[in-house]
Amino acid sequence: MSKKPRILIVGGVAGGASCAARARRLSEIAEIVMFDRGTHVSFANCGLPYYVGNVIQNEEDLLVATPQLFKERFNIEVRLRSNVAAIDRANRRIEVTDLERGTTYGEDYDYLVLSPGARPIRPNLPGIDLPGIFSLRTIPDSRQIVEWIEQFEATQAVVVGGGYIGMEMTENLHTRGLKVTVVERLSQVMPLLDQEMVAPIHDTLIKHGISLYLNDGVAQFEKGEGHRIKLTLQSGNQIETDLVILCIGVRPHTSLAEKAGLDIGPGGGIQVDGQMRTSDPHIWAVGDAVEVRDVVTGQTGVVPLAGPANRQGRIAADSIMGRSSTFRGVQGTSVVGILDHVVAFTGASEKTLKKLGMWDQMEKIYLHPGHHANYYPGAEPISLKFIFKKEDGRIIGAQAVGQKGVEKRIDVVAMAIQMGATVFDLEEAELCYAPQFGSAKDPVNMAGMIAANVLKGDAHLAHWEEVEESGALMLDVRDVMEYKQDHLDEAVNIPIDELRQRMQEIPRDREIWTYCFVGQRSYFAARTLTQHGYNVKNISGGFKTFSMHETAKFLS
Numbered sequence: 001m002s003k004k005p006r007i008l009i010v011g012g013v014a015g016g017a018s019c020a021a022r023a024r025r026l027s028e029i030a031e032i033v034m035f036d037r038g039t040h041v042s043f044a045n046c047g048l049p050y051y052v053g054n055v056i057q058n059e060e061d062l063l064v065a066t067p068q069l070f071k072e073r074f075n076i077e078v079r080l081r082s083n084v085a086a087i088d089r090a091n092r093r094i095e096v097t098d099l100e101r102g103t104t105y106g107e108d109y110d111y112l113v114l115s116p117g118a119r120p121i122r123p124n125l126p127g128i129d130l131p132g133i134f135s136l137r138t139i140p141d142s143r144q145i146v147e148w149i150e151q152f153e154a155t156q157a158v159v160v161g162g163g164y165i166g167m168e169m170t171e172n173l174h175t176r177g178l179k180v181t182v183v184e185r186l187s188q189v190m191p192l193l194d195q196e197m198v199a200p201i202h203d204t205l206i207k208h209g210i211s212l213y214l215n216d217g218v219a220q221f222e223k224g225e226g227h228r229i230k231l232t233l234q235s236g237n238q239i240e241t242d243l244v245i246l247c248i249g250v251r252p253h254t255s256l257a258e259k260a261g262l263d264i265g266p267g268g269g270i271q272v273d274g275q276m277r278t279s280d281p282h283i284w285a286v287g288d289a290v291e292v293r294d295v296v297t298g299q300t301g302v303v304p305l306a307g308p309a310n311r312q313g314r315i316a317a318d319s320i321m322g323r324s325s326t327f328r329g330v331q332g333t334s335v336v337g338i339l340d341h342v343v344a345f346t347g348a349s350e351k352t353l354k355k356l357g358m359w360d361q362m363e364k365i366y367l368h369p370g371h372h373a374n375y376y377p378g379a380e381p382i383s384l385k386f387i388f389k390k391e392d393g394r395i396i397g398a399q400a401v402g403q404k405g406v407e408k409r410i411d412v413v414a415m416a417i418q419m420g421a422t423v424f425d426l427e428e429a430e431l432c433y434a435p436q437f438g439s440a441k442d443p444v445n446m447a448g449m450i451a452a453n454v455l456k457g458d459a460h461l462a463h464w465e466e467v468e469e470s471g472a473l474m475l476d477v478r479d480v481m482e483y484k485q486d487h488l489d490e491a492v493n494i495p496i497d498e499l500r501q502r503m504q505e506i507p508r509d510r511e512i513w514t515y516c517f518v519g520q521r522s523y524f525a526a527r528t529l530t531q532h533g534y535n536v537k538n539i540s541g542g543f544k545t546f547s548m549h550e551t552a553k554f555l556s
Ligand code: FAD
Pocket: 010, 011, 012, 013, 014, 015, 016, 035, 036, 037, 038, 045, 046, 047, 048, 049, 082, 083, 084, 085, 115, 116, 117, 118, 136, 137, 138, 165, 253, 256, 286, 287, 288, 289, 304, 305, 306, 307, 309
């Protein structure tokens, strides 16, 4: 680049700041100015719930970089409290309002990058503007919540919305000693995941004394006694509380782009190409405000996550500097800690694939291995759901919930999905192993092996939701004690170790469906019976998966 290019960036947090810093690393001569209407740049939104929970105790720890650091280390000028109000595309000029002075001025650009993020949804409900009803997006938001809790010595809070920010706020308010109530319109929290996979999360919320209102929404807010707020739910239930946190999702900030006539996609985000360029060749857009392609489903949509925003910022800078980097798309890889549990996700869920009419091409398996070798003290089970294509074994999605080692497995699968890997690749994946960290057959290998067995015809699968209609004989191969504790009403019990001696008790004219606690002993039984000429299916994930399905059914 010969002439001194002028790069202006709107929004100085995840996408904007990473774009600015990358642009400087690629060009010492560019003039780079970053505008943010807020009071901070480059702060850790993702840390805000933990500041409310007092886990992060100093507000300054939320600042990844300051305007001073941007100036000194990167020679990037940051202008805070500066709202970019309009874009004059024809003259490549933006209009900026200095929110401190109330003045407006223009700035010319060669390249403009939009990273304005998203804003929390505040539904138009009666009483929504009452004091004590908060959203969480910025450092001042989190400060106000903390001040409110301290000023009124709050002991109760209602979190509206059970997505990941709602769950993180629930955990942190609970950690601060507040009694928390969660109100969620759907029949489950963590709506990205399939319902049965969040059953352990519902259990842990209840175990920790969190009140859970599922299938319910807020109808109105009213002023309660003193500072308190009274909520009336759609069900008619009423709750009085010290504060309310709204966590019902975000909408992309697109007004600036819309006003400038940039293309907006069907999902409501700014439309961009693989280099993060908008419909104007001099303007790029990144982060929560843009619409991106899902690598698994091919659908476009808005995916408000920090990882994609950072990567996109880097790619926009590359593109401005003439490099050919391309954004590969998103797969929604995410993780949330909820009290003593961790839940993580990547790719597509069963319900999304069903909605898109793609489920017929897919198969799923469940497994519940220990997070490390079971012989080493402290192994905790991970419940894994794994979705792959029947035709070629390509990995489509994975969901995991447990107490330890959850995100590590989902990270491995996330990379496999991005590389277009199959279940056969996971069978062969060479992963870290020492007994305190994993298993010689890691849960990821096991998922690959189980799925590969299905595709090779070594295991015929059945699923719990098919049991009622099956007409098959249910064979419970667990120990007598386990069977006595709980079992399917119509199941016959032959413990696996007695199977060969008692095989004559099993009818040859019926299909046999085997099950145990997690699906492993029943797989061994199915292999034995198959080799003796029986027509057998193994119910994936065993009785543990059945219990998760039952909890889900009960709550819906
Ligand atoms: P933002 O980070 O929101 O930055 C946009 C900036 O642009 C804002 O500072 C705004 O003031 C400014 N701006 C907007 N319009 C203008 C304008 N016209 N002029 C000037 N400035 C403007 N993601 C994860 O992956 N993992 C997590 O654990 C996680 N936790 C989160 C927890 C919370 C509480 C929140 C709120 C978000 C969390 N996220 C998490 C999401 C993640 O923070 C966002 O995806 C990411 O910050 C998006 O980056 P962005 O640059 O698009 O937008």
